[in-house]
Amino acid sequence: MDPVSTEHPQRERRGLLIVLSSPSGAGKSTIARKLLEADPQVSMSVSVTTRPQRPGEADHVDYHFVDQAEFDRMKESGEFVEWATVFGYCYGTPKSPVKHALKQGSDILFDIDWQGARQLEPDFGEHLVTIFLLPPSMQELERRLRSRGTDTADVVAERMRRAAEEISHWAEYEYVLVNDDMDECLARVRAIVAAERSKRTGQPGLVSFVRDLIGPAH
Template sequence: MDLVDADQSTRRRRGLLIVLSSPSGAGKTTISRMLLESDPEISMSVSATTRPMRPGEVDGVDYHFVDDAQFDQMIAAGEFVEWAPVFGYRYGTPKNPVKASLKKGRDILFDIDWQGARQLEPDFGEHLVTIFLLPPSLTELERRLRARSTDSEQVIADRMRRAADEISHWAEYEYVLVNDDMDACLRKVRAIVTAERSKRTSQIELNAFVRDLIGPQH
């Protein structure tokens, strides 16, 4: 059964599930924030996670912070549309908010990796838009990670090792951008979203509009 409610006839267009993936340090978080600030039709998916809350984060806004037992219960109850282990913790996307947003024709932005994107495909393929951001070089990627001044040498080394694995999945994405300029990259991401919204298959009411436009004789 389709996870999205079948009655979409009153909607102007289908909602999109916009997956934005990249290795840590390639600009995904910054691009996501800029995209959300510039487009009120997009909301951020709030994942559940077993990792500890960081200073400044708010439960229910940045993440739904749960322990391992709660996460296991959510998996068993089928409450996730996708989930994956990342750096020793688990992250998952709750199903009900996704269904509610798509029913309203709203777009949802996902900050997930290739594992999560792959899990969304079976049930939400017609709504899915996948974008992968590449760094201009691994040297620049490491420089950006060090510029944060928040991670230990061990964490940076772990992130660099993981980066190679994540980049190896680039061909599984519909769109691939090299993020060598943040503003230029944002413009490209926005252009992708605009094009996806304009697709014939995204415009729910287009058939009826065209019928009215040209008349029943056609």
């Protein structure tokens, strides 16, 4: 008799939608980038946005850049799984690649806020893993924003105002981490993802695997 493959359950693993949220400056982009570098099973969700393309950004890689009319058309035709307006620009997640990834048992990382996370819950709740990153203090958050050197004082003030609003939704997330040490925070995010992948309910292939393992009598 052929040996039972230990990879069998993994081929049927349920895909995860990993939402990583934080106020601007709390380290979300760095943690997301390092998670993608460290874990080939995770890919980044590419959002559609009306925001102008910045130097160094590639269309269809960093974002799908569209004008307001095209964004409104996509929204009205139901092509987004979630969308939100942030600092005057619209952002939305295309539905088709999300459904395709889940069908393949792949994991997708979302860089979205509480509004987007809330919109994903009704249709994708069983796949959803929500993580919120808190700064060690509001003073440290403001220092990080100012140290970027890319925003005016007014923009920094607006980001700080918005940060307080975003942080007020922390209790809506399953996991909440204080990002006072980037390496430690990344390790904890990776541990969360590993634990979610190991949940019994996320491994439908285990049913037939265990049946083959112990035999039909049990």
